[in-house]
Amino acid sequence: MRKAGKRILTLAFLLAFITAGPFTLTGCHGSKGLSAFAIPEEFDEGRDFEITFWAKNDTNKTQTAIYEKAIVDFEKLYPNITVNLRLYTDYGKIYNDVITNITTNTTPNVCITYPDHIATYLSGTNLVVPLDDLLADGKYGPGGSKVRFDAPVKEEIIPRFLEECVVDGHYYALPYMRSSEACYINKTYVETLGYTLPDVLTWDFIWEVSEAAMAKDSGGDFLINGQKVLIPFIYKSTDNMMIQMLKQKGAGYSTADGELLLFNDDTKDILYTIADHAKSGAFSTFKISSYPANFLNTGQCLFAIDSTAGATWMGTKAPLSDISKDKVVEFETEVMTIPQFDPQNPRMISQGPSVCIFNKKDPQEVLASWLFTQYLLTNDVQIAYAETEGYVPVTSKAQESAEYQDYLSRGGENNREYYDIKIKAAKLLLDNIDYTFVTPVFNGSASLRDAAGQLIENTVKSVRRKQEINDAYMDKLYEDVESLYRLDQLGGDSGLSSGKKDLGDLPRTSVMLLCSLGAAWVLILAYAAARELKNRGLKDKGKG
Numbered sequence: 001m002r003k004a005g006k007r008i009l010t011l012a013f014l015l016a017f018i019t020a021g022p023f024t025l026t027g028c029h030g031s032k033g034l035s036a037f038a039i040p041e042e043f044d045e046g047r048d049f050e051i052t053f054w055a056k057n058d059t060n061k062t063q064t065a066i067y068e069k070a071i072v073d074f075e076k077l078y079p080n081i082t083v084n085l086r087l088y089t090d091y092g093k094i095y096n097d098v099i100t101n102i103t104t105n106t107t108p109n110v111c112i113t114y115p116d117h118i119a120t121y122l123s124g125t126n127l128v129v130p131l132d133d134l135l136a137d138g139k140y141g142p143g144g145s146k147v148r149f150d151a152p153v154k155e156e157i158i159p160r161f162l163e164e165c166v167v168d169g170h171y172y173a174l175p176y177m178r179s180s181e182a183c184y185i186n187k188t189y190v191e192t193l194g195y196t197l198p199d200v201l202t203w204d205f206i207w208e209v210s211e212a213a214m215a216k217d218s219g220g221d222f223l224i225n226g227q228k229v230l231i232p233f234i235y236k237s238t239d240n241m242m243i244q245m246l247k248q249k250g251a252g253y254s255t256a257d258g259e260l261l262l263f264n265d266d267t268k269d270i271l272y273t274i275a276d277h278a279k280s281g282a283f284s285t286f287k288i289s290s291y292p293a294n295f296l297n298t299g300q301c302l303f304a305i306d307s308t309a310g311a312t313w314m315g316t317k318a319p320l321s322d323i324s325k326d327k328v329v330e331f332e333t334e335v336m337t338i339p340q341f342d343p344q345n346p347r348m349i350s351q352g353p354s355v356c357i358f359n360k361k362d363p364q365e366v367l368a369s370w371l372f373t374q375y376l377l378t379n380d381v382q383i384a385y386a387e388t389e390g391y392v393p394v395t396s397k398a399q400e401s402a403e404y405q406d407y408l409s410r411g412g413e414n415n416r417e418y419y420d421i422k423i424k425a426a427k428l429l430l431d432n433i434d435y436t437f438v439t440p441v442f443n444g445s446a447s448l449r450d451a452a453g454q455l456i457e458n459t460v461k462s463v464r465r466k467q468e469i470n471d472a473y474m475d476k477l478y479e480d481v482e483s484l485y486r487l488d489q490l491g492g493d494s495g496l497s498s499g500k501k502d503l504g505d506l507p508r509t510s511v512m513l514l515c516s517l518g519a520a521w522v523l524i525l526a527y528a529a530a531r532e533l534k535n536r537g538l539k540d541k542g543k544g
Helices: 001-025 061-077 092-100 114-120 132-136 159-163 185-193 203-212 240-248 265-280 292-297 309-312 364-375 379-386 402-408 420-432 445-464 470-483 507-541
Strands: 049-056 082-087 110-113 181-186 231-233 283-285 302-307 333-337 354-357
Touching: 049 092, 049 132, 061 082, 061 292, 061 364, 061 379, 082 092, 092 110, 092 114, 092 333, 110 114, 110 364, 114 354, 181 292, 181 309, 181 402, 181 420, 185 470, 203 231, 203 265, 203 302, 231 292, 231 364, 240 379, 240 445, 265 445, 265 470, 283 445, 292 302, 302 309, 309 420, 333 420, 364 402, 379 402, 379 507, 402 420
Parallel strands: 049 082, 049 110, 231 283, 231 302
Antiparallel strands: 110 354, 181 302, 181 333
């Protein structure tokens, strides 16, 4: 009878659990997050810690070596901390992997990221560590008494760059490197067409020269390069293109509260202009054609807009160019700020990676992550990494150092360490930091950014497919892109704030469905229990 009793008790327990299930679920709609991080009084040097660092390196072996050296040097200072490096070639892949790992509590400790991405991560409770208290901590903050390396103090982090790491009123990252966009120009071709580059590029100038370059000879070759292929103007990042054009016009994009303003008449006017030049063949994008550098270096492009961090791919003697030498065309390369609508009030985007720290159950592990994050801002790391491409260091300590100033002064000495286009790109950003801007960050801002670029991509593709670009097309384009990125679900009461939204009780219909399922299982288990008792009774009777 004992075994039968146990079976009955088990069935009874399952019965009670399933019966209570629907009502329990109404109170558990959502997930519990980690406890808020609190700075330990002292870092525990008697314990060993293993932290993970996810970074991006553009397949640049020099950058990989800098990360590896930074880790080795840091581990010498803190022998009880082991740093495991995981490299990516795309920020989007890092973002997707973080989102995936959130569900399994296997996020990295330290991660190269962007504020737009952080805003999405913050939808989890205490998932990303706010850095306000750490930045102000006298022991373990920047320049703190217990920090074992020559870290910059908070005031030496370029204020403009540090403010870019504020999300929802708190610092959630440290800037790591900064870049902007530059226009890389085949100056030789521009002057051959009879034009002189202005002091500040304008959109009207670029459009005019690009159209002039489309002239062909009787055999169908372009007069400017003698080739069958020419795309005078190519833009790498169309989301940046749209965002910057709207900013320069003083037009709407979004508000800090997450109100979406992208789909306006100014955007439509920009798209009509782009459509006109796409129709003539004078304009294309990276996603549609290919890397701007590939066209620029083969004499098939006059204006290539890409990141200042992409300078090592640009120009006749570009050290990272992967084009065969016989395809490269000799020309003079000029580096200028992106085109403007108002040359007297230039505006250009600030971009580049930052570093965030993910919260863990053990605050000591988080403190170990914070120490390593700070180490990435030391002069050794900042200057070495900035010299690989057209990035600039994010601290005045590094920018004003004798070593970095010497580097900037040696442009053109060789085509690797001191490639002149790379150093010109860095100087361009340093000279224009006061004219840079960033877009508002909120949960959904990454999708809005993608949508801004998609408007341009779709318009250019439609022109190539011979579709008519009119108001009806624009209305449909707005609707399609809004739906594609689910922007119609953002704003208002949709939980744009970075805090986790209270989902409340399950809908009444869901509760009724769960109750029905529970009742079905009650009947099944009751029947099974009755059969068990009957069978057991028959067996006992037979034994008697």
